[in-house]
Amino acid sequence: MVSARIYPSTRALQVVVTIAEHGSTTACAKALNMTQSAVSKQLLALEQLAGLPLFIRTPYGLSTTEAGRIYVTEARAALGAMENAVLRVAALGSSPNAIKLHILPIMGDRWVIPRFAGFAEAHPEIDVELSTFANNELINQADAAFRFGEGDWPGQSNHYLFGQNVALVGAPHFIARLGGVDRPDDIQKFPLLDHKHTPLRWGEFADAHAISDFTPERITHFGFYALVIRAAIAGQGLALVPRGLIADELESGKLANPKGFGFVSRHAYWLTCPLDRPQRPAMRVFLDWLLHEVSLMPAEYR
Missing domain, CATH: 3.40.190.10 (Periplasmic binding protein-like II)
Structure with missing residues (x-):
């Protein structure tokens, strides 16, 4: 029997997770390429569905309530499962010019995305798909993953970026x-x-x-x-x-x-590429571009 319960949309789940990560509806709207009004409507609809407020205002922005923390945790899991399904199906007929990357939200928001237009303009033939909600299984299926740690992931080619x-x-x-x-x-x-x-x-x-x-x-x-x-x-x-x-x-x-x-610090940001399969030519192009961008950073920022 199919439940008659109404569930939130994928977009609403993206909104609640992004507000939690960025602390405001304005930053959420920018990150998701939405208007602030649309973000507020999605949040209001989700709070009405939940029957409880999901965020409270604080001096440093919007902060999750207890109900909000539950929603954010489960929303990330649900979005990760959807991304997993989409990428696994896409891999069945993927193009050699398509690459799939797992990226940490803070790394994408503050470093990769501001630079990414240069790569897209120089290589319009390469399709890049960025995933942020991936579980470990999906991360291991990606062509590469941005990670934070000591650079000692087994079975991976580990490329230091910055952060120490x-x-x-x-x-x-x-x-x-x-x-x-x-x-x-x-x-x-x-x-x-x-x-x-x-x-x-x-x-x-x-x-x-x-x-x-x-x-x-x-x-x-x-x-x-x-x-x-x-x-x-x-x-x-x-x-x-x-x-x-x-x-x-x-x-x-x-x-x-x-x-x-x-x-x-011993911990920093790395890009890891799996060693158990050949690297796509498009992935080699992206890696060369990425390491070049890192080389342009002043030494004190690395």
Whole structure:
């Protein structure tokens, strides 16, 4: 028997996940190429269907409620399953000029997509499909995957991109208002921002700078890296971010890196290609382009 229950649309699930990742309907609209009005309508319809609010407004943007966290978790799984099905079927008759990539949302949003137009214009014959909700099975089926870690994935050709150079950052006015950061251990008097799913933790910063008895007053945890960066720009606290992700904000002055403090992490962004099958010519073209783009980055951002 088929249930008569009404389920949310795929677009509505994309909206709720993207709002959670970016912290606002405006950023969601930009990421999904929708109008802000359309995003708001999708969110309203989903909240009416759920019977509960999925987000609340905070000083650093929209944050998920308990119901919202449930929806985001399950929406990511549902979207991943749909992407898995689409890509597996597409692979049955895929073109040699089509490549499938798994990409981390923060990497795509802040680094790959701003540069991708150059590749598309230079190689219009190559179709690139980017997946962001993939499970491990789908990641292993992709032609390549952007990953964050130590570069030790077995069965993969691991290409270092950037990210080991991690900066301590915050909004300039916020840092000045709380007395500045003249020594590494001054961070303990500041609110700290943390992404609970990344290895770039404050303990690693403390160890790198030999800070003993590290007891910060407050650490606010976020589920998405985009919200950590957004909160830092808004003056909500200090954050640890790979310099390559925030080059524009550092150069424009939206974020400051007091005294150049940071550390060299073991973890970074990599592109991995499976070794158990031949690499498509189109994939070799993309890899050459990607590594060239990385080579153009200043050394301090890598």
